[in-house]
Amino acid sequence: MRTIAIVPGVLALAIANCLASPAYAQDTQPSKDDTPANALPKISVREHRPQDDTRPKLQHIMREVDGPLITVTKKTSITKTDSIPTVVDNNLRDLFAQTPGLFYSEQQTPGQLNLSYRGIGNPQESEFVTVMLDGIPLEADWIGYPTIYTFPMPQQISEVQLIRGGSSLLYGPEPPPVVNMISRKPVADRELAGYTENVVGSNGMFATFNQVSGTSGEWDYLADAHYRRNDGQRDNGDSRLKGADLHVGYRPDDMAYYGLDLHAYSLNTGDPGKLNYSQFVANEDLTTTPYNRVWTDRYVLSLTHERHFDPETELVAKLWGGYQDNASRSQDRGNPPTTATVQDDQFRFAGLDARLVHHWGRGNAFTVGTTLYHSDAPFRQWTENTLFPQRYDRSGRPCVDVKDKNCARLRQARSTDYGAIFAENVFRFAPDWHLVPSVRIERENVDINETVKPVTLSRDLVNRSVTHNVPLFGLGVGNDFGHANETYFNVSQGWRPVRYFDIGSPFGNTAAGAINDPSPTHVLSWEAGVHGTPVDGLFYDASLFWVNVKDRIESLQIPGAAPGNTINVNTGNTRHRGFEGQIDYDFLAAQDPKTTRHLSVFANLSLLNAEFTQSIKGNTGKKPAFSPNYLARVGVAYREDKKLKLALSVVSVASQYWQDSNLPAPIATATPATTGYIPAKVPSYTIADFSGDWWVLPQVRVLGGVSNLTDRKYYARVFGGGLEPGLGRTFYVGAAYEF
Template sequence: MKTTQIVPGLLALAIAQALFAPAIARADDVAAADAAADAQNNNTTELPKINVRERGLHDDTWPKLQHIMREVDGPLITVTKKTSITKLDSIPTVVDNNNRALFAQTPGIFYSEQQSPGQMNLSYRGIGNPQESEFVTVMLDGIPLMSDWIGYPTIYTFPLPQTLSEVQLIRGGSSLLYGPEPPPVVNLVSRKPVADRELAGYTENVAGSNGLFATFNQLSGTSGAWDYLVDAHYRTSDGERDNGDSKLRGGDLHLGYRPDDAAYYTFDFHAYSLDTGDPGKLSYPQFAADAETVTTPHNELWTDRYVAILGHDRKFDADTELVAKLWYGYQDNASRSQDRPPPDSPVPTTSTLQDDQFRFGGLDARVVHHWGRGNAFTIGTTYYHSDAPFRQWTMQGLTPDRYDRDGVPRLRQERSTDYGAVFAENVFRFAGGWHFVPSVRLERENVDIDETVKPPNLTRDLVDRSVDHTVPLFGLGFGNDFGRGNETYFNVSQGWRPVRYFDIGSPFGNTAAGSINDPDPTHVLSWEAGVHGTPVDGLFYDASLFWVNVKDRIESQPAGPDAPPNNTINVNTGDTRHRGFEGQIDYDFLAARDPKTTRHLSLFANLSLLNAEFTSTRNPANLGNRPAFSPKYLARVGLSWREDKHYKLALSAVSVASQYFQDSNLPAGTAGAANYIPAKVPSYTVADFSADWWVLPQLRLLGGVSNIADRKYYSRVFSNGLEPGIGRTFYAGASYEF
């Protein structure tokens, strides 16, 4: 067990400061009253002149809230933290598997693309491999979307954009708001029921390239104290390569009950089922010769996810509110993959069937109290538990059914995680537009593995491990409002990445007894200073400098000479430093002339410049190297033209610099060899266009083209192959609402 010691006095001081600050804030009023009494005792007839100025709510200006979150957003204090939002009502409908459009106006987020839907691959500022977003916290309405929030933080399901109202990105300090994983947090906000009618409906149907057909259907409304929303969706595609076909089915249910103005009870249920082929990874020579080559014609992936959530919001008075959520869910990541061919056969004859299940639940409760002149104090707790059995079988043939269990057991692990946290945060406001935000969070994790079957080629002992970590986190932020709608912000915050199942007991590593892995958690210290605002009508800008130190990175290393090819174990590989610039600008030419216009013509651009390197490493050869997936620049630019209920058009492009795909900054294989992978992922630029056009008040035509120039590129790379990006695709369809 590794337990980080904390100083109880620091925690007590932070909470006491927040609790007793109202008394301190009243000190000036008491002093003023005493002065007036003294004046009366001295028979003074002329009282000192008092200038009373009402301080407006800095975060309630409409133009600003089109781009960033409120400074106090319910129980979340985001002031002094860099945030970005995308309101989906302001962009054309996002269709199929093109999430570039979803993040087109989100600075800094790197989206590593693949042709198959399901897995979402995000990373930020070069911290970690984008593989399945393991280094980015992704949430839906504050509930983690990962397979297992602590032990296996991968994204295999992603909500349809049609179900979302907003995408939020929160940088440094996100661990103090939401919990583990290094910053940032991507929080997806679900659409709310229609509030002014008992029944409203929406249906959308599109068809497109590669056999795409997608339908989305929704009903919602409000009647008295009740509100509801229900949707069902289906999407099928043949894919760009053989065995790249997919079928997605899903649905969502929301029920809300508001007995009075002070209380709101909710029930939400989300269901998602995906079946997709896996055409396999390519070597670079295969990609260059024919990007539609299929290397695994029988591999298959299945993902099911079901989550039920109970929520309760209660306003105790005008200043105090409780927000609580209780959730339980089940996810099954299953796959079929062909084995390597035996030495005496040119083709594989067996396959591995894998079943990775997760049963999880949690509680998150937060109280926010507004006090004084714009101050707010929030305190809360989070608990999470998951059971995650992991099983594999060796099957004869290459096409066994998903639920076939007649093969030879190859691996069986019982795994579980427990995680808990308590946290407190306060925003203090002072004269002159200054604000100060101290934060504290205490977290504890337990990860447990009990292995009963191991792969037959490994000579190690069965894994039987339980690991605990207790980690205190602190943060400080301050800023100043100046001029017309401008604000400076500075934030320094700690974060960490808990150890995962694979970190402490990789099922594929052949580690000798007595030397089993025990890596320390990864710790992150983030600094950011910037300024943003809406100084003139139509203009929003945000520019910041950042510096992130990552200590004790946990990365994959070869599992050893006795392990199967490409299998790895995870160890602390060293420390990295990430520093750079991140900027965003949006100028609405029509709003500049008339701030109340319903027509908007906006030019937007965002740019991230990154300098990242290893500052210490267990492998001397990597010292000074650029960490994998750390492009020197990531730029997006676009033009958006819309009029409410008439049309929405968007043209955008993303440009990504070249980047190394592994920390060694070396290629895989030898140049000219069949299995060669270049050291660098080449730079690429991809442009997209999409449009919604209302031909009637209720009828809308939808259309778009992705990868307009049909750019041949890739961004998802492993030592055993790469996955091509999606070529040029089209879609067209219509929607009807009532």
């Protein structure tokens, strides 16, 4: 696998040299008519569509050719963090307030990030959304365990990008979309600049963020250190986060750049547990798991190289490696509990992404590249005869029976290998048409070798290895018309690789002879829309979408086998269609496009009709879980550069089923004596947030805000064991100083 996968990388570099050499030779070859006496300097005239780099639409969407990424004909959205008030305590409702369609399933403790899009998949840990930082995946294991336990501080982010449909052709799995955060760059005009921010707030919250950066000659740098503490709204809901980021860059000349980046993150948080509905109604601050705890560490080191072979050809390559450790402590279900299980998920990963872009002809561009990835992910559990085992309290002795304690309950060695090659080209035709064909070929290998299994299971040890080769194709068409308007149409394939749990769940009791071997989930996305900035101050984007999801993977009871004997199979297909629109009108920019003051009203709306078109579980015609009929965000924002930023935003989410059966369910919480139920639907809710930055001096600003202004009692998340209440009204106040 590794030998085969390296070939595309060599091919990409070879193509880069082939494309660069002819272009350079053509530009430097003297004309037959030139003479030494009167030869004039040669001027190359190329069409780069400068309006694409300057139009106001770039405050809302990505460039048509963004470095080595071709995004024209793909629906994109961006949020520039300098245009919104400071996001404090990782309030992602504020960060995503102007991001259409992205559903954020909230929880009080910061140990997980739960995102979903257009009703595709459970939002739990964002398993069906690719989340990246500077094009590098944030998932614990990008292929085998695509979950999000860490998220960068908003203060270190300059821009949030959301790419729909064709994102699978740009970045690979998972199913669309991709959320890509762009890190802030070092200050370019001086050797030393700094920023420090300190805030306090509800529930004992304290946060500090400190950063220095600068540029000196060929070198630039940026470093930050941050810490956040919160006691939580519920007992055992406390958290402690600390981290640091480092960037060092070197530019030997105008044609090359080297960057080294390190991101370090450590989180220690309690888990107050989930509630049944009766408990939520009676007291949403109840704690059902007072002994549970989660520890997460993540360290990623990356090297970036950008090389301009000539004015038209650029190579961008990223090499990264890292380590993540997810450890947790879970109390047993006794009444009262007396023991606990310690679990440890470790991930050691490395990847390479190399992309070449070549601009040619009249505004055309060709990209080609490769991505390689490897991960080792051992998974282990230990049972402990105490409620307070620490993170590293572990025994090497396997458990021998259900009453055995202080022993190893589970051990699995797991690994993934992934490789892809891809190519796209944007062809431009008069008058103002563009066509973008795309192709991507991917290969995954997932391997599990189990040496210890839970003694309660009668199955054999898991020893599985599966490989899938998946070709993906896409086509985009668009047309510029009128004054700064553009239509776009895109049809793209995507897929979700099989995970470790899909081919060998450690908790399933597979009958003898049965093999977990489901096909990967495949996605086909269609989207057609129009966007533009036809008049000063106005941006709009409206589209219709249709997404077919084939071969969902679920666990089913094996017919004729003893109860509890399950197998993971492809259970059916779903269809997701609807409308997604966005509008932003800046009243002050409408009067003066060059103003430094902005008063804008923004709104975005996603309307979704999703249903099972086929299901062997009897769900045909029903709505998939977490598919709200509407998701709406509205707000008003005022900004005056270096003086004041204010924003009021409101998010409203329709009621939605939390399981595919569309039925309520009995739930046994951590204490069996308090057994209740969860209604079939998560109720609709509307939440308002207000935040602001006020510069009292040119270098000093006051920060403040209130989240959940109306103190709405709600929940957005239901997962294994009950519902998780949303946060009530909270506030923060603080100050920032920059130099």
